[in-house]
Amino acid sequence: MTILQTIPERMTAISISAPGGPEVLTPVHHDVPRIGETDVLIRVAAAGVNGPDLSQRRGQYAPPPGASPLPGLEVAGEIAAVGSAVDGFAVGDEVMALTNGGGYAEYVAVPAGQVLPLPTFWSMEEAAALPECWFTVTQTLVMRAGLEPGMSVLVHGAAGGVGGAAVSIAAALGAWPIAVVSSPRKAAYARALGAAEIIDRTREDLVEHALALTGDRGVDRVVDLLGGETAAKNIAACARGGHIVQVSTLAGGTAEVPLRQMMARDLTLSASTLRPQSPATKAAIARHIHEHLFVHLENRDFPRPRLTVLPLEEAPAAHRALEASDHFGKVVLLTAWGRREEI
Numbered sequence: 001m002t003i004l005q006t007i008p009e010r011m012t013a014i015s016i017s018a019p020g021g022p023e024v025l026t027p028v029h030h031d032v033p034r035i036g037e038t039d040v041l042i043r044v045a046a047a048g049v050n051g052p053d054l055s056q057r058r059g060q061y062a063p064p065p066g067a068s069p070l071p072g073l074e075v076a077g078e079i080a081a082v083g084s085a086v087d088g089f090a091v092g093d094e095v096m097a098l099t100n101g102g103g104y105a106e107y108v109a110v111p112a113g114q115v116l117p118l119p120t121f122w123s124m125e126e127a128a129a130l131p132e133c134w135f136t137v138t139q140t141l142v143m144r145a146g147l148e149p150g151m152s153v154l155v156h157g158a159a160g161g162v163g164g165a166a167v168s169i170a171a172a173l174g175a176w177p178i179a180v181v182s183s184p185r186k187a188a189y190a191r192a193l194g195a196a197e198i199i200d201r202t203r204e205d206l207v208e209h210a211l212a213l214t215g216d217r218g219v220d221r222v223v224d225l226l227g228g229e230t231a232a233k234n235i236a237a238c239a240r241g242g243h244i245v246q247v248s249t250l251a252g253g254t255a256e257v258p259l260r261q262m263m264a265r266d267l268t269l270s271a272s273t274l275r276p277q278s279p280a281t282k283a284a285i286a287r288h289i290h291e292h293l294f295v296h297l298e299n300r301d302f303p304r305p306r307l308t309v310l311p312l313e314e315a316p317a318a319h320r321a322l323e324a325s326d327h328f329g330k331v332v333l334l335t336a337w338g339r340r341e342e343i
């Protein structure tokens with residue numbers, strides 16, 4: 001990578017012209033963002049595509065106040081400018097970052113606390129697929145639910161972005177991931193990420209299998225993206241003291257929950273979204289990743305997400321790819337600079 005010499009006034013970015021389908025993602029010329037004293041400006045090589053981007057595009061997930069209206073919650077690239085109060089980063093550093101929006105662009109301004117170094121053996125496109133899902137899983141499963149080595153973890157949507165990160169992180173921390181998927185191809189991918197066991201939700205009973213796999217004890221932790229009718233199944237599948245982290249509601253935003261079972265077995269159900277968290281919270285998650293998980297990313301053999309890579313200008317195709325039911329792994333957009341460089 002070359003060290004950036006000049007920062008242009010304008011850049012190519014993808015905007016959401018109106019709430020709607022993938023076709024509303026439109027390439028535009030946009031001012032390069034200005035940075036505050038605690039921010040860095042990242043020249044973007046690659047930007048990850050995530051479930052929340054789909055919701056934002058559909059008009060169902062507005063950016064928090066002050067955030068860029070442009071989509072894109074994670075990037076990898078090179079630092080192009082550093083705010084006056086920032087320590088620890090310099091122009092030319094290769095990094096990955098959780099953004100507050102605006103990642104589908106050639107440049108993005110990011111609070112420095114949300115920036116991590118590029119892991120040694122990771123390409124820009126691999127690293128761009130990491131922050132959003134790793135911050136989500138680190139905050140919920142690791143920091144809040146206190147995942148420990150030896151625990152069993154039931155992971156829904158295990159071949160997707162969040163689920164795949166949950167499987168990888170759980171395996172890296174010495175836990176025992178049980179991956180819930182919907183096809184043999186997704187099962188093979190979840191195994192490659194580190195899943196110890198598989199439940200195919202299209203053919204097998206979730207609760208029965210989770211109990212059978214844990215000798216009738218139940219699972220210690222659950223990462224759920226579905227909600228709806230799955231909520232009660234998660235509770236039935238939990239061991240005493242179990243903790244369910246709810247990160248999405250793809251199958252239903254309301255649920256009937258057997259509270260007595262929860263009380264009798266000392267269960268916890270927690271739920272959150274990452275995007276509106278404060279900069280201090282996001283920085284604390286970044287620190288946790290750096291201090292406790294980064295060592296695993298530095299292992300050359302650490303499993304990488306399966307990638308579908310497209311040019312930035314093909315953001316509509318990227319959203320269609322992520323929305324397809326047979327999709328697994330992550331989708332990444334490459335800027336013109338990211339495509340030209342050897343990364």
Ligand SMILES: NC(=O)c1ccc[n+]([C@@H]2O[C@H](COP(=O)([O-])OP(=O)(O)OC[C@H]3O[C@@H](n4cnc5c(N)ncnc54)[C@H](OP(=O)(O)O)[C@@H]3O)[C@@H](O)[C@H]2O)c1
Pocket residue numbers: 050051052053055132133136156157158159160161162163180181182183186201225226246247248249250251272273274275322325327328329
């Ligand atoms: N709370 C947070 O902070 C946070 C952060 C990031 C993302 N999210 C949300 O988490 C969800 C998953 O994001 P992602 O990036 O992991 O998405 P993804 O890559 O598309 O993965 C979702 C997985 O869920 C499974 N699934 C099961 N039932 C589904 C249904 N009814 N509709 C769609 N998928 C279903 C699918 O796998 P199978 O077919 O194999 O079951 C799919 O692979 C999104 O709603 C996203 O907005 C929340």
